[in-house]
Amino acid sequence: MTESSIALKAQGSRGVVPWKQVLLLGSVVALVLGIGLGADSPFLLSLAGYTCGFALFAVSVNVMLGGIGEVPLGHCMFFGIGAYAPAIAMNHLGLPYEAGILLGMGFSAVLAVLIGWLTLKLTGAYFSIVSWGLSGVAMVTALNLEITGGPLGLFGFTRLAIGPFDLSDPRTYFFATAAILLLVLIVLANVRSSRFGNALESIRQGRHLAQSLGINVFRERLKALVFSAPIAALAGALCIPYTQIVTPEVMSVLRTVDALLAVLIGGTGLLFGPVIGAVIFTILPQFLQFDPNVKVLVFSLIIIFIMVVAPGGLHQLFKLIERRLEKRSEGRA
Amino acid sequence: MDLLVQTIINGLILGSGYALVAVGLTIIFGTLHIVNFAHGAFFALGAYAVLQLENAGIPYLLCIPLAVIVVAIIGFVLELTIVQRALYDRGEHGSIIITFALSQAIVAAIVLVIGPDPLPVKSPFGQTAISVFGFFISAQRLFIAGTSIAVLMGFSLWLRYSIKGQQILAISQNPKGALYSGINVPRLRALSFLLGVSAAGLAGGLIAPLISAFPTMGDANVIVAFTVVILGGLGSIGGALLGALVIGLANSMFETYVSVSWTPALGWILVIFVLLFWPQGLLGRPELNRH
Numbered sequence: 001m002t003e004s005s006i007a008l009k010a011q012g013s014r015g016v017v018p019w020k021q022v023l024l025l026g027s028v029v030a031l032v033l034g035i036g037l038g039a040d041s042p043f044l045l046s047l048a049g050y051t052c053g054f055a056l057f058a059v060s061v062n063v064m065l066g067g068i069g070e071v072p073l074g075h076c077m078f079f080g081i082g083a084y085a086p087a088i089a090m091n092h093l094g095l096p097y098e099a100g101i102l103l104g105m106g107f108s109a110v111l112a113v114l115i116g117w118l119t120l121k122l123t124g125a126y127f128s129i130v131s132w133g134l135s136g137v138a139m140v141t142a143l144n145l146e147i148t149g150g151p152l153g154l155f156g157f158t159r160l161a162i163g164p165f166d167l168s169d170p171r172t173y174f175f176a177t178a179a180i181l182l183l184v185l186i187v188l189a190n191v192r193s194s195r196f197g198n199a200l201e202s203i204r205q206g207r208h209l210a211q212s213l214g215i216n217v218f219r220e221r222l223k224a225l226v227f228s229a230p231i232a233a234l235a236g237a238l239c240i241p242y243t244q245i246v247t248p249e250v251m252s253v254l255r256t257v258d259a260l261l262a263v264l265i266g267g268t269g270l271l272f273g274p275v276i277g278a279v280i281f282t283i284l285p286q287f288l289q290f291d292p293n294v295k296v297l298v299f300s301l302i303i304i305f306i307m308v309v310a311p312g313g314l315h316q317l318f319k320l321i322e323r324r325l326e327k328r329s330e331g332r333a
Numbered sequence: 334m335d336l337l338v339q340t341i342i343n344g345l346i347l348g349s350g351y352a353l354v355a356v357g358l359t360i361i362f363g364t365l366h367i368v369n370f371a372h373g374a375f376f377a378l379g380a381y382a383v384l385q386l387e388n389a390g391i392p393y394l395l396c397i398p399l400a401v402i403v404v405a406i407i408g409f410v411l412e413l414t415i416v417q418r419a420l421y422d423r424g425e426h427g428s429i430i431i432t433f434a435l436s437q438a439i440v441a442a443i444v445l446v447i448g449p450d451p452l453p454v455k456s457p458f459g460q461t462a463i464s465v466f467g468f469f470i471s472a473q474r475l476f477i478a479g480t481s482i483a484v485l486m487g488f489s490l491w492l493r494y495s496i497k498g499q500q501i502l503a504i505s506q507n508p509k510g511a512l513y514s515g516i517n518v519p520r521l522r523a524l525s526f527l528l529g530v531s532a533a534g535l536a537g538g539l540i541a542p543l544i545s546a547f548p549t550m551g552d553a554n555v556i557v558a559f560t561v562v563i564l565g566g567l568g569s570i571g572g573a574l575l576g577a578l579v580i581g582l583a584n585s586m587f588e589t590y591v592s593v594s595w596t597p598a599l600g601w602i603l604v605i606f607v608l609l610f611w612p613q614g615l616l617g618r619p620e621l622n623r624h
Contacts, residue, residue, distance in 0.1 A: 129608065137602060195519050257434075297437075300441065
């Protein structure tokens with residue numbers, strides 16, 4: 001932990017207003033308003049909305065990766081459940097979109113309890129393989145069931161709206177997803193500095209030590225999964241207004257890989273890391289007009305490069321450069 | 334009764350093919366303690382190498398060893414540039430991400446260079462089936478099974494009786510101790526990585542005529558290989574063979590008697606159950622698995 005973050009925490013506990021965070025929040029809100037009101041192209045706005053949804057998924061993946069240090073390859077399953085739930089609710093059950101979102105989040109949380117209870121005793125590659133496996137099963141299930149529309153998927157949704165906000169309008173869509181993303185980030189920031197957040201951090205750094213200090217490692221890991229699954233489901237639901245269709249492909253492991261890339265580009269240690277990564281990951285290829293495969297190739301190579309040079313992401317890379325520069329200036333003085 | 338015997342034969346033949354895909358995975362895990370998520374990509378590289386060589390007019394049986402060499406060279410370059418620098422003696426989560434990213438990059442590169450569509454690979458065995466006591470066995474599958482058993486035996490004997498093999502076993506048990514005993518650890522790690530990915534390439538080249546070559550062909554096979562390796566116990570070659578035969582049988586039984594469209598889920602469900610209830614596998618060492 002760096003000195004500044006300790007100082008920040010000490011400040012928070014004394015009840016002083018954390019100016020740095022307020023400033024950050026303000027500038028982010030200003031940025032969102034700027035983009036939302038400034039941009040005119042519906043395409044750009046809905047892309048920005050989708051980016052926020054995708055960032056939400058990356059944030060959820062980072063709860064696992066940055067939180068407890070596991071690689072949840074099968075996290076796309078929760079994303080898929082979140083996408084399928086409103087689709088099924090609207091097309092088969094006659095329920096509105098919001099109800100579907102809540103159903104998906106609830107279902108994914110229940111499923112996360114079950115899955116976590118079974119699998120979180122495993123760590124490392126074993127957890128990743130089982131997690132990948134579960135998403136594989138989920139995808140085959142979606143392909144074979146009738147209620148999911150089989151390989152064709154579900155489409156032709158009636159009204160994609162949350163309360164009075166109609167998400168088929170690109171500007172509303174962007175504002176809604178950005179607001180939800182911001183809300184989740186604020187919750188997460190509070191969770192991070194809570195007892196639970198500290199327990200997670202200690203487990204990530206050394207599970208045996210954490211256990212010896214009286215932390216119930218298994219339970220805290222389970223909590224992390226149950227906490228992150230509904231966020232992934234929410235992300236899945238929020239991507240529907242952009243994609244307009246839900247196919248078994250939403251559960252493809254490639255989606256998790258995309259999110260992992262976003263997380264790693266931004267850095268696992270930073271709360272905003274996944275969001276920055278997601279923005280780079282979705283916006284840049286659009287402007288460069290990349291073929292999807294070139295995109296995968298380039299970003300995979302970037303990931304490998306980051307992991308080889310700076311496993312902490314761009315964030316760490318910047319810090320590394322900063323420290324080098326500081327050292328150089330000290331040397332001169 | 335006839336159907337049952339035919340199903341069992343199919344299963345065993347299928348399983349010995351799986352063993353070939355799995356053996357590379359198990360060697361790399363046994364020595365380097367890395368779960369190589371890029372295994373499927375090397376599998377695809379092997380298949381595409383055979384395809385390209387065949388298009389150049391080289392007969393299939395000669396293509397196979399050449400393709401293995403091509404894959405070994407690619408593996409060597411990647412070992413030198415990436416694996417060596419980033420994977421050894423680092424945390425597990427880095428190796429998962431890097432090998433996964435590597436696999437994505439290789440698959441994307443294949444799509445860009447050759448194209449996304451499945452391409453047929455010709456083999457002299459073609460679609461012919463040999464009839465034994467009234468039961469049919471595909472000639473290509475028999476060829477795969479034979480090669481697979483030969484390769485697995487070769488690997489086990491080599492690990493047990495050659496000096497290099499013994500050194501690799503020493504590294505897998507205790508890398509630092511091996512280093513202090515004067516074993517060239519980096520070179521032998523590179524060697525086991527090469528052997529592992531070459532085995533994947535060989536499997537790809539052999540299985541390609543059955544399923545034709547497409548960029549993501551490795552995915553389904555590496556998933557099966559994970560099942561096999563975990564069932565057999567990561568790091569054990571005998572276990573890989575045993576696991577492969579069990580999975581082969583299970584798959585062919587399921588396909589015949591239950592459902593074809595749900596078969597892809599079977600492999601996953603088996604992996605999950607094995608990991609949950611039997612994490613050390615059939616022949617694995619228990620201490621490797623739960624941390």
